[in-house]
Amino acid sequence: MRAHKSRLLAIAAALFGTAITLVAQHNTAQDIDDGGRVFRNTCANCHGPDGNEVAGIDLGRGVFRRAKTDEDLVQIIRSGVPGTAMPASDMPVAQAEQVVAYLRSVAATKRSATASGNVERGNEIFHGKGACMTCHRVNGAGARLGPDLSDVGQLRRAVELETSIVDPGKEVFYTNRTYRVVTKDGATITGRLLNLDTFTVLLLDSKEQLRSFEKSNLRDFGFVEASPMPSYKDKLNAQELADVVSYLVSLKGKVTP
Amino acid sequence: MNRGRALVATLVASLAGVSALSAQQVTWDRLQHPEKEPQNWLSYSENLFNQRFSPLTQITPANAKNLELQWVWQSKSLEKFEATALVVDGVLYTLQGPPAQGVYEVVALDGASGRPFWTLEYKPALEARPCCGRVSRGLAILGDTLYMGTIDAHLVAIDAKTGKILWDHIVEKVGDKATEKYAITHAPVVIKDKIVVGIAGGDLGVRGFICAFDAKTGKELWRTYTVPAKGEPGNETWSGDSWKTGGAGVWNSGAYDIETNLVYFGTGNPSPDWDGRERLGDNLYSDSVLALDADTGKLKWHYQFTPHDEIDYDATQVPVLADIQWQGKPRKVMLWANRNGLAYVLDRSTGEFLLGKPFVKVTWMDSFDPKGRPIRIPGQVPTPQGSLIRPHALGATNWAPPSYSPRTGLFYAAGWENSGSVALEGKFPGGVGIPNGTPMGQATLTPNFKKEDEGFGFIRALDPHGLTRKWEFKMNDITWAGVTTTASDVLFGGGKEGYFLALDARNGDLLWKIALGGQINSGPMTYSINGKQYVTVAAGSSLFAFALR
Numbered sequence: 001m002r003a004h005k006s007r008l009l010a011i012a013a014a015l016f017g018t019a020i021t022l023v024a025q026h027n028t029a030q031d032i033d034d035g036g037r038v039f040r041n042t043c044a045n046c047h048g049p050d051g052n053e054v055a056g057i058d059l060g061r062g063v064f065r066r067a068k069t070d071e072d073l074v075q076i077i078r079s080g081v082p083g084t085a086m087p088a089s090d091m092p093v094a095q096a097e098q099v100v101a102y103l104r105s106v107a108a109t110k111r112s113a114t115a116s117g118n119v120e121r122g123n124e125i126f127h128g129k130g131a132c133m134t135c136h137r138v139n140g141a142g143a144r145l146g147p148d149l150s151d152v153g154q155l156r157r158a159v160e161l162e163t164s165i166v167d168p169g170k171e172v173f174y175t176n177r178t179y180r181v182v183t184k185d186g187a188t189i190t191g192r193l194l195n196l197d198t199f200t201v202l203l204l205d206s207k208e209q210l211r212s213f214e215k216s217n218l219r220d221f222g223f224v225e226a227s228p229m230p231s232y233k234d235k236l237n238a239q240e241l242a243d244v245v246s247y248l249v250s251l252k253g254k255v256t257p
Numbered sequence: 258m259n260r261g262r263a264l265v266a267t268l269v270a271s272l273a274g275v276s277a278l279s280a281q282q283v284t285w286d287r288l289q290h291p292e293k294e295p296q297n298w299l300s301y302s303e304n305l306f307n308q309r310f311s312p313l314t315q316i317t318p319a320n321a322k323n324l325e326l327q328w329v330w331q332s333k334s335l336e337k338f339e340a341t342a343l344v345v346d347g348v349l350y351t352l353q354g355p356p357a358q359g360v361y362e363v364v365a366l367d368g369a370s371g372r373p374f375w376t377l378e379y380k381p382a383l384e385a386r387p388c389c390g391r392v393s394r395g396l397a398i399l400g401d402t403l404y405m406g407t408i409d410a411h412l413v414a415i416d417a418k419t420g421k422i423l424w425d426h427i428v429e430k431v432g433d434k435a436t437e438k439y440a441i442t443h444a445p446v447v448i449k450d451k452i453v454v455g456i457a458g459g460d461l462g463v464r465g466f467i468c469a470f471d472a473k474t475g476k477e478l479w480r481t482y483t484v485p486a487k488g489e490p491g492n493e494t495w496s497g498d499s500w501k502t503g504g505a506g507v508w509n510s511g512a513y514d515i516e517t518n519l520v521y522f523g524t525g526n527p528s529p530d531w532d533g534r535e536r537l538g539d540n541l542y543s544d545s546v547l548a549l550d551a552d553t554g555k556l557k558w559h560y561q562f563t564p565h566d567e568i569d570y571d572a573t574q575v576p577v578l579a580d581i582q583w584q585g586k587p588r589k590v591m592l593w594a595n596r597n598g599l600a601y602v603l604d605r606s607t608g609e610f611l612l613g614k615p616f617v618k619v620t621w622m623d624s625f626d627p628k629g630r631p632i633r634i635p636g637q638v639p640t641p642q643g644s645l646i647r648p649h650a651l652g653a654t655n656w657a658p659p660s661y662s663p664r665t666g667l668f669y670a671a672g673w674e675n676s677g678s679v680a681l682e683g684k685f686p687g688g689v690g691i692p693n694g695t696p697m698g699q700a701t702l703t704p705n706f707k708k709e710d711e712g713f714g715f716i717r718a719l720d721p722h723g724l725t726r727k728w729e730f731k732m733n734d735i736t737w738a739g740v741t742t743t744a745s746d747v748l749f750g751g752g753k754e755g756y757f758l759a760l761d762a763r764n765g766d767l768l769w770k771i772a773l774g775g776q777i778n779s780g781p782m783t784y785s786i787n788g789k790q791y792v793t794v795a796a797g798s799s800l801f802a803f804a805l806r
Contacts, residue, residue, distance in 0.1 A: 034687065094684060174706045195704045197754040198732045199770065223708055 035102030038095055040155055043077075046085065049157045049249075051103065054085075060106035060157070073100045109159065117239065122247025125240050130232065132244075138251060144208050145192060146229060147176050151253030161248045165241060168229035178228055179203055181213050182220040189213075190224060283345055283398045285449050289515060295744075296785040298344040301395045301444035302658050303741075303782075305513045306578035309660040311783045314745040315790035316805060321747055321759040321768035325806040327791060328371030331799045332362055337700050337778045338795035339392045341444070341658070341739070343403075344368055344784035349793070350403055350417065351800060354392040355381060361393065363405060363415060369786045371802060375420035384431045385409035387440040388460035389697065394509065394656075395444030397452065399472050406441025406454050412470055426475035428454065428468065435461040436502050443510045448520055448551045451478060455507020459525040459543070460569075462502035467511075467522055467547070469554060479554030483507065483524045483542050491541035499536035504528030505543040509656050512576040514589070517606050519548040519557055521576040521591065530569040531639060532683035539564040544572040546593065548608060558608030563597045564630065567639045568621070568678060568686055569650045570597040575658050577668065578605055581721055592721055594659055594670035596652030597621070599631070600724045614724040616717060617653040617674045621646050639680035643687070649676040649695045649712075650686040658739035658780040664746060665762050667718040667727055671750055673735035676712035698737035698778040700797050702755050705734045716740055716750045716758075718765060728765035730758070738794075739780025749792055751777030757794050757801070773801055 040049065043059070051059025066081065067073045077096040080088035091099075126132045133142035136149050152161065163170055172178075179193040181201055189211060191203035201213045201221055215221060236244065283299060291297065291304045295312035302309040316324065332338060332353040342351035352363040360378040367374065385391070385408040397404040402423060403415040409431045414423040429439040438461045446453040451469040459465055465483035470476060484503035485491035492500055504527050511522035527536055527543035542556075544563040549556055562572045577592040583602075591605040598619035602612040610629025621638075622631040637646055654672030661668050676695040678686030688694050694711050696703075707713070714732035719725065736752030743749075748762040753776045759769040775797015783792040793802045 031681075031687075175704075177706055193706055196707070196733055197705055198734075198752075198756065 031098045031101045032105045034095075035098030035100070038091070038099050039102050042089070042091075043099065044154060049154060051106065059103050062103075062107045070097075070100050070104075073103070106157070117242030117244070117246035119243075119246045119250045121240075122243035122245070122250075125236070125244050126247055129240075130236070130244060135229065144204060145206065147173070149248060149251055151251060153249040153251040154253055156248075158245050158249050162241065162245050164229075165236070165244060166231055166233040168231060169225075169227040172227050178224040178226075180220075180222060180224050181218050183213075184217060184219050186219070190228070193223075282400060285399065285447070288399070288447055296344075297346065298342070298782050298784050300343070300397065300447065301341055301510045302512075302575055302577075302780070305515070306661075307510070307512045307575045307658070308577060308579065308663070309658055309739070309741045309780060310662050310743070311741065312744045313783055313785055313790050314743065315785065315788075316743065316747055316759070316783070316792065317745040318747060318761045318763075318766075318768055320805055323805045324759065324769050324771075324792070324803045326771075327369075327802045327804050329799050329801050330364070330366055330371050330373075334359060334362060335700050335798050336391050337698055337776075338798050338800070339390075339656075339778050340395045340795060341780045341782050342366075342793060342800065343396055343398055344782070345398060345417070347786045348374065348417075349784070350396050350398065351795075352393050352396055352405060353798065354390070354408070355379075356391065358383065361405070361407065363396070363403070363420065365417065365420060366800075368784060368791060368802075369789075371800075377415060377420040377422070379405070379407070379413065379422075381407050381411070382409040382431055384433065384438075385440065386431075386435075386438045386461070387442060387457065388438075390442075392442055393444075394442060397445040397447050399447045399450075399452070402472065404445040404447070404452050404472075406443065406445055408440045408442065410439035410441055410456060412441065412445065412452065412454060412475060414472075414475060424475045426470065426477075428477075429456060436463055439463055440508075442508045446511045446513060446520065447472070448513050451551070453511065453520055453551075455483075455511070455522050455524075457506040457508035457525070459504030459506030459508075459528050459571075460530055462504060462528040463506060464501060464503055465505040465507055465524060467507055467520075467549065467554065469551075481547075481549055481554040481556060483545075483547065485541065494538035494541045496535075496537035499540075502528055503536065503540065503543065504530070505540075505545075507573065509573040509658075510575050512578050512591075513551060514578055514605060516589070517548075518551050519605070520551045521546055521548050521578070521605065523547075523572040523574055523576060523593075525571040525573050526566050526569045529683075531567055531680070531685060533565055533567040533639070534682065537565075540566070544570060544597075546572065546576055546591070546603070546608075548605070560601075560603055560608050560610060560629065562593075562595050562599070562601070562631075566597075568597075568646060568680055570595070570652060571655075572596065573656055574654065576605075577659055577661050579661050579663070579668075579721070581666065583611065583722070590721065592659075592661055592668045594654050594668070594672065594719070596648070596655055598648040598653040600668075600670070600719055601629075602721050602724065612721075612724055616670070616719060616724065616726070617672065618647045619653075620677070639682045639684075639686075641682055643679040643681045645677050645689060646680050646686070647675075647677040649673075649688065650678040650680075651676075651695055651697065655737060657737050657778075660740045660742045660748070662742040662746070662748075662762055664744060665718075665742070666720070667762065668721055669716060669718050669740045669742060669748060669750075669762070671714070671716045671736045671738055671740050671752070673712055673714045675710055676735070695735055698753065698776055700775055700778075702774065702776060702797075703753075705754065707734065714752050716748070716760065716765070718762070730760055730765045730767070732756075736777075738777040741781040741783065741792075743783060749781035749783070749794065751781070751794060751796070753777070755796055757781070757796065757803075771803075773797065773799075775799065 773796035
């Protein structure tokens with residue numbers, strides 16, 4: 001439904017020449033959020049999550065080879081650049097505008113100053129002093145309690161990774177929410193929520209056991225608002241933080257055994 | 258009593274030495290009086306009033322815990338299974354929508370075993386492009402003929418005994434343009450010797466209509482457009498030529514009242530859905546209920562639930578008719594839980610607005626004028642910056658059929674709460690909360706991580722007098738499933754989580770549940786064979802039948 005409707009809107013916009021004004025008008029938080037999802041799923045494969053992995057182009061800082069305006073960007077997103085690796089797409093105008101709105105929002109936010117760290121040192125901290133593998137997993141090794149980070153460099157910008165390390169509770173992606181149940185005999189089990197319905201709770205508990213609970217057998221249950229991840233704000237110095245962020249950015253996804 | 262009647266019918270069939278398939282003749286008289294044959298389910302919502310109330314009583318609040326699976330019929334299509342089956346003297350008729358480039362499956366099943374008597378595969382035109390799923394919500398039957406509406410806007414008559422096509426009438430030719438994507442997705446309505454259907458496609462800019470056909474020949478008898486043409490009353494509510502692509506599609510079944518001889522249909526959103534700037538005015542008769550003379554199609558009255566809709570609220574719920582005491586006097590009313598978040602009581606003879614009240618959190622209006630026109634809250638309209646509006650664009654409820662129990666006097670509707678939409682000028686209203694927090698129904702289960710403030714589903718019982726909530730059954734996830742009640746005060750329902758539920762219709766207590774492994778996007782249905790009561794529901798892409806062990 002939505003695809004059809006978007007296409008209609010795109011056609012209508014093209015016919016009435018309203019695309020240019022729409023870009024400026026439609027840059028709400030919702031647009032930016034939607035545009036970010038499209039960017040990560042479509043554009044980041046080549047441009048990287050920060051938009052700076054194609055030589056001479058830094059999408060998140062407004063550095064383009066050809067585009068001068070938002071309208072140029074929408075045009076390039078949809079038509080591609082002949083003779084280059086930039087393909088044409090059937091992305092509706094409205095969606096391309098959301099991507100542009102996202103890129104503008106990225107440009108307006110502070111880019112992580114720590115992305116220029118040392119990947120190797122970051123790797124060492126991640127696996128050593130940081131003890132990150134106690135909860136996280138990378139390429140088939142480590143724990144499963146926290147999110148698998150094997151391709152986090154493909155999914156998250158450096159600035160977002162930095163925020164998650166120093167202020168992990170600021171934003172927890174909804175599929176990574178923590179849940180707590182208290183059984184009728186008083187046992188408290190906390191874990192990563194895997195599924196929730198009217199009658200049951202499914203968790204990966206702190207011992208990495210898949211657990212199922214009937215709500216009718218529980219004394220209490222509910223979300224844990226605080227992230228179980230500790231803040232590394234005072235545990236890593238600026239250079240170490242930069243190194244870890246750089247390491248995470250380097251994780252682009254491998255086949256997990 | 259019920260069991261006795263069923264036994265007699267079965268004995269008659271047995272003595273005559275004929276199969277159940279040759280014992281049918283669903284006359285108009287039978288369709289008018291389904292209460293005389295509680296073992297059957299003869300129309301989409303059990304009776305012409307759409308009460309979705311069965312007189313059967315074998316399954317009770319006390320024994321519902323003993324329900325167990327009897328059979329499953331698996332469809333080849335993985336489309337959402339939205340149909341409610343019909344049952345005529347032991348034979349169950351249903352259909353499943355076609356996958357892309359695939360075929361409808363229309364089947365006659367043995368209601369006791371689930372084994373097919375026959376299967377008809379029907380391929381719609383490749384040009385068919387319904388906006389929101391290649392679905393069908395059901396068949397109709399008259400005499401020995403089944404009637405099917407298709408996503409390429411055909412009305413097809415099928416021999417109920419053989420599954421052979423008797424005639425195939427093109428209601429409107431589907432073309433390449435979006436505004437030519439006509440479709441029929443609801444169960445046709447039988448009225449006397451006519452078959453009445455409505456045309457969907459309002460999201461794509463078709464001009465909606467309702468039309469009646471001769472049940473024998475398929476000849477079109479009348480057609481009433483849901484958007485009036487130039488010169489007709491109501492056309493002045495559309496600016497410029499916007500009426501020509503005004504939408505107001507019809508995609509759910511109507512109701513019929515023999516005493517008023519009126520057929521009632523709800524209509525969908527005006528088109529374009531989210532940009533009212535191109536269609537200034539109230540946009541009649543979008544988001545309305547229309548009362549048409551069943552013989553001529555002439556509009557007798559209308560009530561518009563959401564004038565100048567820019568959120569895509571539609572008004573395509575099945576109208577539910579009931580005869581109740583209203584302020585001390587008998588009154589013929591229509592009950593309606595609308596996608597816009599408001600529940601209504603209307604006089605179905607005149608269209609008079611009797612009462613309207615939110616049944617979920619509503620932020621787009623705060624009151625009604627004396628004639629029942631909603632009074633909007635300033636600013637709660639689409640804006641360039643976006644406005645958070647409740648309920649969500651997909652509604653407080655959607656198309657799933659509600660129920661009215663004459664025994665409890667309560668009106669039951671499934672829906673969801675706490676989801677809102679950010680409405681932007683000219684754009685699909687964005688969801689609020691987690692991504693896909695209020696998605697459309699799908700066939701397969703999806704993990705749920707939602708907090709309560711990100712949306713939850715419910716079945717709510719409303720007292721028509723005052724539209725007050727008597728009870729609520731909450732679900733973690735939202736629901737696209739309908740509800741059905743019985744004369745033993747059992748309510749059947751379900752949801753997106755895949756649970757099929759039996760509740761006590763008097764208080765909402767959970768009596769029984771079973772996980773079916775797929776989302777429930779249909780309305781439950783109940784019938785009996787040889788004195789054994791069955792209850793069915795479609796989940797995922799299969800139809801499940803249960804009975805007491």
